Amino acid sequence: MRADRLVALVLLLRRRGRLSAATLARELEVSTRTVLRDIEALSAAGVPVYAERGRHGGFALSPGFQTELTGLNHDEALALLVAGSRRGAQAFGLGSALTSAMLKVVDALPEGNRDTAAGAAQRLLIDPETDLLSRRLIAEDVPAAVVAEVRRAVFAGRKLRIHYAAVGQSPKWRTVDPIGLVTVRQQGYLLATRSGADRTYRLSRVLAAEALAEPAQRPDRVDLDRIWRERSTRFRTGGDPFTVLVRINPARREDLVGTALAVLAEETDADGWLRLEVTFQDARHAEWALWQLATNAEALAPQSLRDSLRNRAAAIVTRYTAPS
Known part of the structure; x- marks a missing residue:
């Protein structure tokens, strides 16, 4: 070290x-x-x-204390510098290693390539901490020792024992076969199997980890992108979907469809508004999606959703009616 x-x-x-x-x-x-x-x-x-x-x-x-690496051209050096600005490494506990690697690469470049590549990289920003609405991405804090042990098991192809705190449950020890690591909006996930069944674990909920000597039962080659898409689809469509009948301003149709799981039916009313039957994960998901659309949408059914939205709106009115 x-x-x-x-x-x-x-x-x-x-x-x-x-x-x-x-x-x-x-x-x-x-x-x-x-x-x-x-x-x-x-x-x-x-x-x-x-x-x-x-x-x-x-x-x-002292001046002149320098070595050069001529194997990288400008574009290759720029690609490395841009990759170094991504924060996925932070989620996997590799932030300091990535910083060290970038220092070594930049330091070893010929002086002309170094200056032009560094200058160009300053004009590219990947995944900033906040979006245009100043909404800050919250990075999850995972102990370095935990994520290092998870990485070791993933890369070495060994079984992994984790002390995991699932939502609403007491932490339990379980042994899994690690497949790979995924980071989404600064949240890290371990893709694994347990007794042959697919499992996805959030790294921030892993309280302790231990790479075992026993080889993991997993294929030699893996397509993490495909696996993540398949698991994401199963997560969104799992359980009983919550079906909603809604009227919406055509200008906001894509906003609604983009948050829903599926569109079951669609027709146009006489006034030009659209009437859609859509599904959401649950009532909470539906309430959140329709609240974002304000007066550009109206939930027609079920009545429980209408009641929830009305109560939420009434609470806002009460808040702003009372003296500050």
């Missing part, structure tokens, strides 16, 4: 020039005391690192 950190420290100084001990500590996720010890170790090993005193001082490397 320390050897990796020393390499990362050198690469940070190569790439960014003079840096303070506090900045290095923040980048390496260690204390300033650890940084100072690492600097002493590098100097003792012959690495030309020196300190600059003063308010704007810090540590730097």
Whole structure:
């Protein structure tokens, strides 16, 4: 671990020039005391690192301390830099490893390619933390030791024992055959089988994990994209769907259809509005979808859904009628 950190420290100084001990500590996720010890170790090993005193001082490397990698062209380097901006690695506990890899790649590029690739990458942003409505994506916190053990079992093809807290249930230990890892909007999932049956586990609900010595029962080759689509479809259509009859402004039809599971019937009323029979996962899902459409839609049936929407609207009216 320390050897990796020393390499990362050198690469940070190569790439960014003079840096303070506090900045290095923040980048390496260690204390300033650890940084100072690492600097002493590098100097003792012959690495030309020196300190600059003063308010704007810090540590730097002697000029010319550089190696080059000529095997990457500009587009290849740009592709790596863009990939490095994606946060999927965070969900799998690989954030620091990805940062270290990007430092090594950028540092090893010929100077001309390095500057142009880095400049171009600054003009591309992948998966920002918030969307245009400033809705922030909440990254789930998974202990590093847990996700590291899950990764080890997935990559080594070993059975995995997990202490899992399913919704509404007490945590239980279970042994699974891991297939792969998926990240969706910063939420990580383990795709696995248990006693031959498909299982999907949310990483944030794995309280502890242990990779076993026994080989996992799984195919040698896997198409995670296909498996995820199939499991997503089963999840959306599983159980008894909630059927709703709704009138909707034609301009908002796609908004409704995009949130529903299926459209069972559709016709046009005399006033031009559409009358659709659609299904949702449950009553809560239907209420949420129709509430987003405000006065552009009206639930005609079932009556329970109409009552829920009316009560919700009445609560809003009461809130804004009362003095602040």
